[in-house]
Amino acid sequence: MIVFRYLSRELLITLSAVSAVLLVIIMSGRFIKYLAQAAQGILDPDVLMYIMLYRMPGFLQLILPLGLFLGILLAYGRLYLESEMTVLSATGMSPQRLLLYSFGPATLVALLVAWLSLGLAPQGVTASWRIFNTQDSLTEFDTLVPGRFQSMRGGSSRVTYAQELSDDRSELGGIFISEKRFSGDKSKEKGITVLVAESGRQEIQPDGSRYLILENGYRYDGNPGEADYRAIQYDTYGVLMPKPEIRQEVTAIEAVPTAQLFNSNNPKYVAELQWRFSLPLLVFVVTLLAVPLAKVNPRQGRYLKLLPAILLYMSYLALLIAMRGSLEKSRIPAWLGLWWVHGLFLSIGLALLYWETMQLKWASWRAAKREVARG
Incomplete structure (x- = not known):
């Protein structure tokens, strides 16, 4: 339990720092865009902070899985570099147990992402659209x-x-x-x-x-x-x-409540529902990917596998987005949807986790085969 608390604390601290930096970067770019619209008279400066607040759940639901992925790589990479993982391995810490311990904080992140993607994010999009509709109804005087x-x-x-x-x-x-x-x-x-x-x-x-x-x-x-x-x-x-043009209703699919997406045959609704459930599932899969990728040789440095790991994560997310678009256009069946992408990267994660074990078994099998050939 002491080891679990130590690893969880290190992971959550790194996760919070990385997520905060990513959130500031993303929100700064969006805030500059809204600030330019306010300077042009398109938006009232008084509503800028409300818009950013309502859009924050939509940002966090994508930032937190990436923050967890990078947090595992950086936190565990430091432990490997300082030989702390070597000491834990000597006391019986296997890669499987390390993964099990990592699923503790990952579960908290997954629950938070589920709350954001299924509840808060659609409500935030609806609220921000209402503000934009109100701004569209303003005159030049306003x-x-x-x-x-x-x-x-x-x-x-x-x-x-x-x-x-x-x-x-x-x-x-x-x-x-x-x-x-x-x-x-x-x-x-x-x-x-x-x-x-x-x-x-x-x-x-x-x-x-x-x-x-x-x-x-x-x-x-x-x-x-x-x-x-x-x-x-x-x-x-x-x-x-000129008379303002007022949009009467929110048309963004991201603003549709999750309960309304169930039992719908609309391909866009099906794709949106699967996307919202994919984000919490993404947390567990990237945890499985990050734990074996975080293992580094102290002589090689903690950042050796960082770039390949980020490319793997980007491939995962890009493939999910591409399949979401295909699902919206009915190019793939709904039962297949986005689930096969998770299955593919789940298989990659398992292969990375058991890669050393498979190598040892393969080496033992070849050695035994050579002994039999000599005998």
Whole structure:
């Protein structure tokens, strides 16, 4: 029991460190993407942290199996390098018992991954989609930030700037709007229109149309680089704001509750269900793969087998993703599905685990055969 606690502690500490680093790397890339959308006025900056929080279960369900795999390689590799595994082997620690001890923390990780993949991840996708739907329903007023040039939702053809913005977002001051003008088929640019105004306000018509009413300003029409600009001074000028496009429902298959996936003949539902159950199963298979791969010679270093091991893991995950796509397109039967991939790598893990035993038996058989030949 003391050895089990020691190995589990070493494994869980390394797993936590590796998973934390991977989570920070992945979430940083996604956060930068959302931050760029917030800077363009597509997303409200106040919802960024909520989106990241809701997407975290989807990240963790893929990070934890990889973190466990790397954690076993690094933790056990250090024990082999420092000859601690040699001492444990001398006291009766076989590779099979080491694997059995490793299944203890692996079971905890598998239960956590099952909870994430079957429950939290679909709920997180649903919640994030609701936020995106709410953001799609926002107008330019709702995402406008004072003192910043922003490309509006209609595309990069219009840029808006407001020096001041009231707390209720109904009044603006120091307004600048630049918009490109195109021909009827929008294939050729006709020029640019610039609007400046001292102040402005939002006005909603009975039919739901929204207008930005500009006061005391100028409109300039022309082509950049040419001197034939037309300038118009106005007291009041109305700018129609585009209506937001609202998605009425969540269409992502990842957001469908797990209970709804059962007893469905839809190939996409079947593939999604098998994928969600494959992630906890992945934890046990990669544990079986990692334990024999973690054994290294102290003279060779702990990182000798790290690159081949990562390539093996990537092959495993890539094959699962490829078969998921084939299952969605009904190219393979549902009863075969993703299970044969797990069976294949389970066989590879067993072969790695018993490789030395098989080599010893083969050497003994050849030696016995030579003795018989001599006799």
